[in-house]
Amino acid sequence: MISPDQRDALEPYLTAALGLKTPQRIAHLERMALGQSRAMYRAELVPADTAGDASDRRTVIVRVEQWGLLGSDSANEVQAMQALHAAGYPVARVLAYERGTDLLSQPFFVMDFVEGTSEYTPESLRDYVGLLDRLHRMDPKEAGLGSLPHPNGPRDAALLQVEHWYEVYRSALVGEPSPLVEEAAQWLRNHAPESERISIIHGDPGIGNFLHLDGRVTAVVDWEFVHIGDPDEDWAYLISMRGMGVMTDDEWVAYIEAAVGVRLDPERLRYWQALNFFKAVCIDCTALRLYAKGIHPAPNMLAIGTSVHLVALQRLSKTTIFSG
Amino acid sequence: MALPFTPDVETILRSCVATLEAEIVPELTSDWGRYSGNLVAASLEYAITLLADPEAPARRRQELAEAIDTLRPRVEASGNAEAAAALEAASPYETASKLLVAAQNDTSPLAAELHAVLHPLLEQQLEAQLAASSPLLRAFVTNMQEAR
Numbered sequence: 455m456i457s458p459d460q461r462d463a464l465e466p467y468l469t470a471a472l473g474l475k476t477p478q479r480i481a482h483l484e485r486m487a488l489g490q491s492r493a494m495y496r497a498e499l500v501p502a503d504t505a506g507d508a509s510d511r512r513t514v515i516v517r518v519e520q521w522g523l524l525g526s527d528s529a530n531e532v533q534a535m536q537a538l539h540a541a542g543y544p545v546a547r548v549l550a551y552e553r554g555t556d557l558l559s560q561p562f563f564v565m566d567f568v569e570g571t572s573e574y575t576p577e578s579l580r581d582y583v584g585l586l587d588r589l590h591r592m593d594p595k596e597a598g599l600g601s602l603p604h605p606n607g608p609r610d611a612a613l614l615q616v617e618h619w620y621e622v623y624r625s626a627l628v629g630e631p632s633p634l635v636e637e638a639a640q641w642l643r644n645h646a647p648e649s650e651r652i653s654i655i656h657g658d659p660g661i662g663n664f665l666h667l668d669g670r671v672t673a674v675v676d677w678e679f680v681h682i683g684d685p686d687e688d689w690a691y692l693i694s695m696r697g698m699g700v701m702t703d704d705e706w707v708a709y710i711e712a713a714v715g716v717r718l719d720p721e722r723l724r725y726w727q728a729l730n731f732f733k734a735v736c737i738d739c740t741a742l743r744l745y746a747k748g749i750h751p752a753p754n755m756l757a758i759g760t761s762v763h764l765v766a767l768q769r770l771s772k773t774t775i776f777s778g
Numbered sequence: 779m780a781l782p783f784t785p786d787v788e789t790i791l792r793s794c795v796a797t798l799e800a801e802i803v804p805e806l807t808s809d810w811g812r813y814s815g816n817l818v819a820a821s822l823e824y825a826i827t828l829l830a831d832p833e834a835p836a837r838r839r840q841e842l843a844e845a846i847d848t849l850r851p852r853v854e855a856s857g858n859a860e861a862a863a864a865l866e867a868a869s870p871y872e873t874a875s876k877l878l879v880a881a882q883n884d885t886s887p888l889a890a891e892l893h894a895v896l897h898p899l900l901e902q903q904l905e906a907q908l909a910a911s912s913p914l915l916r917a918f919v920t921n922m923q924e925a926r
Contacts, residue, residue, distance in 0.1 A: 485810035487925040630871035634900055637878035644882055662922075753817030754918070760824070761915035764908040771901060 456483060456495060456516075460558050467557060468499060468514065471550035471564050477502040481511070488572075490741075490758060491524040491678050492517045496567065513567035514549065519560040521749050524737040525622035526678040529553075530602060532563050534654070534680040537598035544585065546673050570665025570672040577669025579661070579700075580713055585671055586692065587714035590653040590685040597654065602682045605652055611684040612646035615729055623736035626743040634771050638732050647722050649684040657681060659688045660696025689718055690726030694769075695734070724773070731770035738763035788826055795822045813921045820917035827910045834910075838903050842870040845899050849877070849892060856888045874900070 456464070461480055469478040482498040495516040504510060519528055528551065538545045546565040553561050574582075594600055605611040620639045624631075656663075657679025665673045693706040701709060707718050742759025744750035803815035828834075846865075853861045860883060864876030874896055881889040908915075 484808065487809035487813040487921065630869055631875045633871060633874035633878050633896065634904070636875035637882060640879040640882040753814060753821045753914075756821055756824070757817055757911075757914040757918040761908060761911035762918060764904060764911065765915065768901075768904055768908065771897075771904065 456558060463557055489676060490754060491526060493520055515565050515567050516562055518558055518562040521744055523740050523744060525740050528561055528563055530680055531677045534599060534677050541597050544671055544673050568665055568673040570667050572662050572665055574661045575669055578666035578671060581669060581671045582664045583710060583713045585674060586659055586688060587716060589656060592654055594654050594682050599654060604682050608648040609646040611649040611652060615683060616642045619733045619736040623739050626739035628743050628746045634767055635735055638770050642729055642732055645725060647725055651685055652682060653685050655681050655683040655688050660692040661700065662696055686722050686726045690723050691730045694727040695730055728770060728773045731766050734766035735763060735770055738766060787829060791822050791826050795819045816917045816921055820913040823913035824911050839870055841899060842874055845895050846870055846873050849895055852891060858884060858888055
C-alpha cells in the first residue's frame with residue numbers, strides 16, 4: 455500500500471506530471487481491486503488550497519510495479535501506450551513514468567482515468583474484436599514501436615516467446631523444476647509454427663481488459679505483455695483465456711471470422727493456446743517466489759503462485775499436444 | 779495456574795477463517811480490503827489442509843523416485859544418451875524433467891513408455907495439490923468477478 459509519507463511525496467509529483475501550476479493534494483486515494491501484475495491506485499486530486507468541489511477534481515491512475523511480478527516491467531508498456539495513444543488507438547494517455555524507486559519503492563507510471571466499464575456487452579465485444587484486428591494491422595515501425603524486439607526467422611515469433619517465458623519460470627524457481635513445465639517447453643520448441651504475419655501483439659487481450667461506454671470501447675488496458683509477434687497468439691489468448699466461458703472455441707473462431715475476416719487454422723490455434731497456457735504457468739511462478747521469499751507476502755501472490763498456476767498447468771497438460 | 783487444555787492449531791485457524799468471513803470482511807469498506815480479506819481466509823484454509831498432511835511433499839517425491847526406478851533398466855538399455863544422462867540428475871524432479879524432455883526429442887517406443895509411466899503420476903499429484911489449494915482458487919475467481 456502507499457504509505458502516508460509516500461502519499462505526501464506523490465502530491466507534488468502528480469502536480470508536475472499534470473503540468474499544473476497550482477499545487478495539488480490527493481483528496482482520495484484508493485487501491486483498485488483490478489489486475490494483478492501492478493498495484494493500481496485511483497487518485498483524486500484537488501487544488502491544495504481549496505476544499506475541492508467537483509469542477510476542480512482531476513482523477514488519475516497510478517500503476518505501480520510489484521518486484522517483477524508476472525515477469526514484466528513498465529518500459530515496453532509505457533512505450534506502447536504512448537505510441538498507440540499518439541496513433542489514435544484507444545489507450546489511456548500516459549502522464550508520467552517514474553523509473554526510480556525513491557518515491558513509491560517501485561517504478562510506476564501515471565495515466566489519465568478513462569470512463570467506462572469492463573463488463574462487456576455484445577456491442578462492445580464486437581467493437582473490441584475490431585480494435586484487436588486493427589492493432590494487428592498496424593505497422594510496428596510506423597506506430598513508433600520499431601525498437602521492440604522483432605522476430606527475424608520464420609519460427610521466431612513462437613520461439614522467442616517460448617524462451618522468454620521459460621527464462622522467467624527458471625529464474626523464479628523456488629524449489630525443484632516442474633517436469634510438466636519442462637516437457638511443455640520442449641514440445642513448444644519442437645512444434646513452433648512458422649508465422650504468416652508479424653504485428654503488434656497485446657499479449658493479454660480480451661474481456662476485462664477493455665473499457666467501454668454504451669458499447670464503444672473507450673480504452674484498451676493492461677499493456678504489460680505487449681510485443682511484436684504472431685497475431686494468432688492474441689486470438690488464441692482471447693479465445694482460451696479471457697474468452698473462456700463466453701463461447702466455445704469453435705464459436706469464437708466463427709465469430710472472429712465473421713467480425714473481422716480472420717480465419718484461424720485449428721492446428722496453429724492449438725499451438726498458440728498451448729503457448730498461452732505455458733506463459734501463464736511461467737509467470738505465475740514469479741508470484742510464488744515473491745511470496746516464499748517474503749518479498750511480497752500478499753495473499754494474492756499465494757493464490758497466483760499455487761492454485762492459479764496449477765489450473766494453467768492442468769490445462770497445458772491436458773492439451774492433447776502431449777498425447778503423441 | 780497452567781491451562782488445563784491447549785486448543786489445537788486447526789481449531790485456532792478455523793476460528794480465524796470463520797471470524798474473517800463472518801465478522802471482518804463484511805465490515806470492510808474498501809474493495810481492496812475485502813479482496814485481501816477473502817484471500818487471507820482462503821490462505822488459512824489452505825494452511826489447515828497442508829497441516830493435516832505434512833508428509834505429502836516427501837511422499838510425492840518418493841512416488842516419483844519409485845516410478846523412475848521402474849523405468850531405469852529400460853532407459854539404460856535403450857541407447858538413448860539424452861534419457862540415460864537424465865538418470866544421473868540430482869533429484870527425482872530433475873530426472874523426470876529431463877526424461878520427459880528426452881521423450882519429446884525421441885520418436886522410439888521409449889518416448890511413449892516414459893510418458894505412460896510419468897504422466898499419470900504427475901497429473902495425479904497436480905490434481906491433489908490443486909484440490910488442497912482450491913479455497914484460494916475460489917476466492918481468487920470470486921474476487922475477479924466482483925471486481926468487474
